[in-house]
Amino acid sequence: MVLARDLDPSASPLDYYGYELRRLREAAGLKQGQLGDIIYCTGSLIGQVECTKRVPTRDFSERLDAALGTDGTFSRLVGLVLRSVLPTWFQAYAEMEARAAYISTFQCQLVHGLLQTEGYARALLGVDRPDQVDELLAARMxxxxxxxxxxxxxxxxxxTEAVLHQEVGGHDVMRKQLAHLLSFLEHPWVQIQVLPFSAGQHTGMLGSFTLLRFDGDPEVIYEEGYAQGHMTANPSVIKERSFGYARLQAAALPPERSATLIARVMEERYGKQQEPGGRAVA
Structure with a gap:
């Protein structure tokens, strides 16, 4: 078993996090169980994070900062930790996504990761990596x-309308996912359009892609593939995909009519269910 005192803090963001948690906990004169009581978790969980057996979440990190008075240290570090959990080929994209000023994406099969519910994401991640679901889910959230x-x-x-019909995780998961999409209808910085089946053939049939625009840096396009994605800043590719995206926007339903379609599919395909009143905690 790996002990926190044996960790090399320079080995990875997760090792550094575990090393610092143990160091600062002991400096505060707290045992693992005592710290767990303060932040409403078990001492075992504290020990697992210290030994890199569990990946911390943002909520866990914020509670640590409050308990240990570490001025946001763990809240800042957890982003690096969770990003390091992502597949190596995806990490560069995630870093650029976090810096983007404008994100425009076309999705032909799945709800985009930034809009996925925890249940939807867990069902997807469990298909190919059931042994890493918790870590990958924390990173996606x-x-x-x-x-x-x-x-x-x-x-x-x-x-595409197909995204609404492709059942992921069962009816309950899909109801909540479509309800989550509807919750963005009045959001000032999020717009969702559905490309209906009636649009016929379109320029996005070759696959999903995302355009990232930055304040002061060149635009980047990310195209998804089966094994891994591909990212480029080639101006000719950016021009082609930007024009293609504008055509997809023009062919798609306006946001209000898109919301009507989402609501209809949610009711007709996945049935009615009252949303739980409690707030989901990552």
């Missing part, structure tokens, strides 16, 4: 933190 920032990016999503 943390990506959505950019939509809660004071200066959040503008997000424009065009998704």
């Amino acid at each position: 943390d990506r959505q933190h950019i939509l809660k920032r004071e200066h959040q990016p503008a997000l424009w999503v065009v998704l």
Whole structure:
């Protein structure tokens, strides 16, 4: 078993996090169980994070900062930790996504990661990596933190009607996922359009892609593939995909009519269910 005192803090962000947690906990004169009582978790969980057996969440990190008076140390560090959990080929994209001022994406099969509910994401991640679901889920949910920032990016999503019908995780999960999409209808910086089946053939049939625009840096396009994605700043590719995206926006239903379609599919395909009143905790 790996002990926290044996960790090399320079080995990875997760090792550094565990090393610092143990160091600062002991400096505060607290045992693992005592700290767990303060932040409403078990001492075992504290020990697992210290030994890199568990990946911390943002909520866990914020509670640590409050308990240990560490002035946001763990809240800042957890972003690096969770990003390091992502597949190596995806980490560069996640870093750029976090810096983007404008994100425009076309999705032909799935709800975009920034708009996925925890249940939807868990069902997807469990298909190929059931042994890493908790870590990958925490990383995916943390990506959505950019939509809660004071200066959040503008997000424009065009998704096909097929996304609404492709059942992921069962009826209950899909009801909540479609309800989550509807919750963005009045959001000032998030727009969602649905490309209906009636649109016929379209320029996005070759696959999903995302355009990232920055304040002062060149635009980047990310195209998804089966094994891994591909990112480029080639001006000719950016021009082609930007024009293609504009055509998809024009062919898609306006946001209000898109919301009507989402609501209809939610009712007709997945049935009616009252949303629980409690707030989901990551």
